[in-house]
Amino acid sequence: MTVEVGLRERKKAATRAALAAAANRLAVELGVEHVTVEAIAAAADVSPRTFHNYFSSREEAIVASIIDWAERLTDELEKRPADEPMWDSLQHVFLDSVDESADGHARLIRQLEMIKANPAVIASQLSALDTMRRRFAETIAARTGTDASRDLYPHLIAGAAGHAVKTAMDLWALGQHDRLLRDLVAEAFALVRAGLPEPGRS
Amino acid sequence: MTVEVGLRERKKAATRAALAAAANRLAVELGVEHVTVEAIAAAADVSPRTFHNYFSSREEAIVASIIDWAERLTDELEKRPADEPMWDSLQHVFLDSVDESADGHARLIRQLEMIKANPAVIASQLSALDTMRRRFAETIAARTGTDASRDLYPHLIAGAAGHAVKTAMDLWALGQHDRLLRDLVAEAFALVRAGLPEPGRS
């Protein structure tokens, strides 16, 4: 994949990363509504017009890190042993991606709070997660011999896994700091793998 | 809930409905990018400024029918017998909402195609579906004695059910016209309820 290593490609990647980082940082620091494209561009040392060559909206830049995360996770998923049960692979990949340091937790909470505060950013986040889900479905289809354009399975399991992680994070950020995020994610996976049986029924 | 039946309330609801209908119709007919707020407002016989009193973005108006759908479904869900297994209630409510007429199918396909064609509308759709998911989670929590602000269960099952329906629809619209949409939805539910076992494994 990443075979193009010319100066040109590296510069493009760097510009994109700088814009995404600036957008995210400013959104967290100042609040989304106080961040303009002009300010993001200035922070990344490019013209406002260039910003729009990389991102089609301010919100897209703010949540660009989700796409990067998704790319890393897809790579990880592809590296899992081919004979490992699909659910185990997914759980492994997602659990490994959770930063358990105190600093990581603090950052994550700030992220989620910033996103939650603005409907347009929420929509962009969901969009990014949906893109991630589609990538996952492709990878899963390839590994399980299913067809992402015809079979429900790869989409359903990718969606279920992604949603389990999102739900665990959202609930955790909402006040379950007494529990480890890791454990909450694991519990969500367990529930979904069990077919979500109704609690308190035989 | 809907106890306010004064002229004022009825007019507001009518204006909102007219704007949503106009926005959706124009988006399907002309394509999303060729629809301006001005045109929507004109079609609903109000000023452009009034449009923004009802919807905070063009896309929100275009997908407003999803919110209406969600409201109807939540009502249906609340009406299900309290002792019915949760999964059965959900499956029932969603399956009943599928319009199986040829005309309904054609409309649904045009809808999905219109949405798919524009990233901003996709994001708004996901946002609306997320709102629906949250409503469902509240209702489910109330019925299963769980707490939507602490427990994973209501969110996970609401998300799984909603995503099952969305996946079935998307795949169906993509070319599975040989199969009944109803059957695809039922199959998706069955897979999720079974915990998404890997196909072709013992």
Added chain:
DNA sequence: CGAAAATTTGCAGAGTCAGCAAAACTGCCG
């Protein structure tokens, strides 16, 4: 009817975003 409350509207202003063409830059071959 007439006052109080809510809704609609016009206007102004800040901001987003895309198309276009010129300027600046990078890669590469002679």
Added chain:
DNA sequence: CGGCAGTTTTGCTGACTCTGCAAATTTTCG
């Protein structure tokens, strides 16, 4: 090197979105 070809950056412009504010209009209710 030098310079051409292909890419990226940039400024400019125009259409459009969206919000705040205050005036005008409409509805409600005593």
